[in-house]
Amino acid sequence: MQPMTDTCPEIVEMVRTRLMALSGAERFCMGAQMFDAARRMVLASLPPGLSETEQKRLLFERLYGEPLPLNREYT
Numbered sequence: 001m002q003p004m005t006d007t008c009p010e011i012v013e014m015v016r017t018r019l020m021a022l023s024g025a026e027r028f029c030m031g032a033q034m035f036d037a038a039r040r041m042v043l044a045s046l047p048p049g050l051s052e053t054e055q056k057r058l059l060f061e062r063l064y065g066e067p068l069p070l071n072r073e074y075t
Helices: 009-021 024-045 052-064
Strands: none
Touching (some): 024 052
16 A cells, blocks of 8 residues: 655655765765754653653653663663
8 A cells, every 4th residue: 555645756756866866974964863853842842840861751752652661770
């Protein structure tokens, strides 16, 4: 089954071609920057006053969709 999209195939191909024209290092950096942006957005959406440990726990849950495994301290 094809994923639903509202982007025409020509645009999909144009974006793919441009991305593949970048070096592997450039694509890696782009991915890292996008992850950092997502991380900042999630942290900004958390309630104020949480401890650093609680922020990390909630960040993990929001990014990965499951709670951190128990039996470990995260500091």
